[in-house]
Amino acid sequence: MYIDLLIKIKNAQAAGKPILKVTATKADKAVADVLSERGFVKSVELKGKSYKKYLEIELDGAKKISGLKFRSKPSLRNYAGYRELKKVKGGYGTLVLTTPKGILTDERARREKVGGQLLFEIW
Numbered sequence: 592m593y594i595d596l597l598i599k600i601k602n603a604q605a606a607g608k609p610i611l612k613v614t615a616t617k618a619d620k621a622v623a624d625v626l627s628e629r630g631f632v633k634s635v636e637l638k639g640k641s642y643k644k645y646l647e648i649e650l651d652g653a654k655k656i657s658g659l660k661f662r663s664k665p666s667l668r669n670y671a672g673y674r675e676l677k678k679v680k681g682g683y684g685t686l687v688l689t690t691p692k693g694i695l696t697d698e699r700a701r702r703e704k705v706g707g708q709l710l711f712e713i714w
Contacts, residue, residue, distance in 0.1 A: 592616075592618070593618055593619055593710065593711075594661060594664075594711075595613075596613055596619045596622060596623065597622070597656075597659055597711065597713070598659075599611060600626070600631070600650070600656065601656045601659065603650055604650055604653075604655045604656060605655075608650060609649065609650060609651045610647060610648065610649055610650065611647075611648045611650060612645050612646070612647050612648075613645060613646050614644070614645055614646075615637055615639070615644040615645050615646045618694070619646060620635070620637060620646060621693060621694040622687065622710075623635040623646055623648060624694075625685075625687055625694055625695070625696060626713070628696075629685050629696065629713075630653055630654050631653055631654060631655075631656055631713065632648050632649065632650055632653050633649040633650065633651060633652050633653045634648070634649040635647075635648050635649075636648075656713060656714075657714055658684075658712075658713070658714045659711060659712070659713055660711060660712040661710070662686075662709035662710060662711055662712060663708055663709055663710055663711075668708055669708065669709045670706065670707065670708050670709065671688070671706050671707075671709055672706035673700050673701050673703075673704050673705055673706045674706075675706070676688075676697045676700060676701055676706070677697075678697070679697070679712045679713075679714060680712075680714045683714055684712055684713060684714030685697065685698075685712070685713050685714070686709065686711075686712050687710045687711055687712075687713065688700055688706075688707045688708060688709050688710055689707050689708045689710055690703075690705045690706065690707035690708075691707065692705055694710070695707075
């Protein structure tokens with residue numbers, strides 16, 4: 592799940608690891624692509640055979656994750672429309688949400704006028 596992926600990335604950055612390998616799911620790949628787009632990871636590659644796929648995430652040269660706040664969890668899911676999306680840390684952070692158009696950042700969701708389930712804030 593994406594929660595485990597984010598904690599692994601944050602811990603690997605704190606430990607100074609250049610590369611992180613984690614098992615791959617579609618949701619984790621989508622979240623890792625959003626993090627790559629925002630500069631929190633340098634690159635994301637899907638590797639391995641069909642039954643043993645993993646993500647290889649390059650961390651060198653990327654900005655470090657200084658904070659995370661999970662907005663939804665399995666027992667309590669939070670939803671918002673695109674008009675209700677606020678900037679995180681005055682625009683310094685990013686809100687990630689899942690929408691009918693896929694996993695998007697708050698900026699892109701406002702631009703495409705689509706709301707959805709709030710996943711997490713990252714800065």
